[in-house]
Every structure is written in C-alpha cells, then in structure tokens.
Amino acid sequence: MKTVTLTYPLTSMKDKVQVRPQVMAIGQFDGLHLGHASVIRRAIELGRSSGLPVAVLTFHPHPKDVMGKGDYEGYLTPLRDKEKILAEMGVDYLYVGEFTPEFSKVSPADFVGNVLVPLEVDTAVVGFDFRFGYLGEGTAEAIGPLSGGAIKVETIAPFLLEGEKVGSSGIRAALKTGDAEKAGRWLGRPYRVKGTVVGGDKRGRTIGFPTANVDLSGHYVTPAKGVYAVRFGLGENVLGGVMNVGVKPTFTDGSVKPTFETHLFDFDRSIYGEEVWMDFVRYIRPERKFSGIDELVEQIAKDADEARNILKG
DSSP, X not given: OEXXXXXXXXXXXXXXXXXXXXXXXXXXXXXXXXXXXXXXXXXXXXXXXXXXXXXXXXXXXXXXXXXXXXXXXXXXXXXXXXXXXXXXXXXXXXXXXXXXXXXXXXXXXXXXXXXXXXXXXXXXXXXXXOEESGGGOEEHHHHHHHTTTOOEEEEEOOOEETTEEOOHHHHHHHHHTTOHHHHHHHHTSOEEEEEEEEOOOOHXXXXXXXXXXXXEXXXXXXXXXXXXXXXXXXXXXXXXXXXXXXXXXXXXXXXXXXXXXXXXXXXXXXXXXXXXXXXXXXXXXXXXXXXXXXXXXXXXXXXXXXXXXXXXX
C-alpha cells in the first residue's frame, strides 16, 4: 500500500502518485471498527470486480483535535496503526488529507471539484452518516451532482452488533467504563496502545512485582483507571500480564498523569527503551488506595492470578 499526504489545494499530484480511476472509501475512520471495515471491504469488493485500484481517503489530525472540540479525548487508532490495518485489508492507496482550520472551511463543491475529481474517483463508498465540507453541509447524495455525474456513490448501512449500531463514540464510552471486552468486540480486535518502556520509580521490583512502565507513543483514548488483564507485545513475543492504568493512589496524591504499568508473567529482563504494545483483554477491578504495602502486595497477587486465568481462557 502506498500512503500519500494531501494538502489542500492539491498541487503536484502527478509527482506523488500516478492518478487513475479508482474506487475510494472516504471517512475519518477513527478506530477502524467493524462499521468502518464494512465500508472499506465494500470498496475493495467494487475495486476488485471492476479492475480498479482501491483507495481510502482519511484526514489527520482528527478534525475535533484541530478545532478544539471539548469532547475529543484521543485516538482509538492513531494514523500509524491505521496504515498497518488498511495495508493488511488489501487497500492499494491511503490518502491522508491534512486537516487544518483552513481546510475546515472548504465548501462541499470545492471538496468534490478540487479533491475527488482530480483524484479521478470512479466510485465513492461512504458510511450512512457521512458528511463533508464546511459545517458538514455536504451529503453523500450531493457527490454525484457536484462532480457533474462523474462519480458514482454507494452508501453503506449501519453495522449492527447485538442490536446496537457500532460506532466510535460507543467504543470510547465502553473504554471509559472499563468495558474492554465490548470495545474489542466492536473494534473487531482488542483495544491496543503502543509506546516505549521507560524508567519508573522501581517500587514494583522491591515488592516482588516488577513492572514495565510504558510511555505511550500517541494521543490514545485513556481507558478507565484500574487493573486489566493484557497481552503485551515485545518484538516477536507476546506475553501475558496484569496492567494498572492510573495514578497509584497508595503512593501519590492522585494529581499525577496516569501511567501504564504492566507486571509480565514468567519474564525477568530489562527492556528499557523497547517499543511495545498492550492489548486490553478484560477489566479486573478499579484502582484504589491501600492501607499499606502488605495489603497492596496481597491484592496484586490476586489480580495476577485472575489475569492468568482470563488469558488462559
């Protein structure tokens, strides 16, 4: 898959990619959950059946991040992770539109005429709630007329799971309440964060439970504070572990930035500086303050046993 960054207005497109008619899925696709995947898979079906390359057009940074919307809490799937997933799905081109305050003011007509038409979009595939252009004034039905009939449009119905419409807001809400399992079902994979192992206060080692303290590499959605059973990716190895997301109230006043600390099972070597990932498998309990070290150690041992059992299942 080739990734192409687009800056509005489009210039020197011929230098970036050999433009030819293509089928294009268009959307923010934050999360790349099952609903988004249904849109992209339909674009792949159409592309393969018509012999055209398949593209995805998304936008970065997230519009809510750029426009300072108060309800924006981070990415479910940062751009680098999104690229990997789309490549594995079989997408040929990923166009990343640079979202800026100036771009937010582009009219629907200008977006179609100055972005989609120059990219020679044959068929646009979009979700049922797709809107575009200034203040979201553009609808899927408007793309065809605004392109002079050059672009066909296919709109994909909502993706339902257990009677609920799968959406990014629902996944965020699930994570905020600690429901990692629901978030994973809607994503179609466990919720994953990535980062680099950094030095911590090394208190875990002194009480018999050394931890890997991970500095996240992106602006992820932070799940509910508490203890989770996790899978931990280190190079080619996948390890089991129990992770605490929080502020360690037994030792702090709670005002510090939340940390992601994982005690890895059957593992004991230094991994400082290593790039790793963590998959949230199941929430075990909320974070709480303990009366002392002995009570904390006893609880960590129980959490570790529960996490081992969860991961075995």
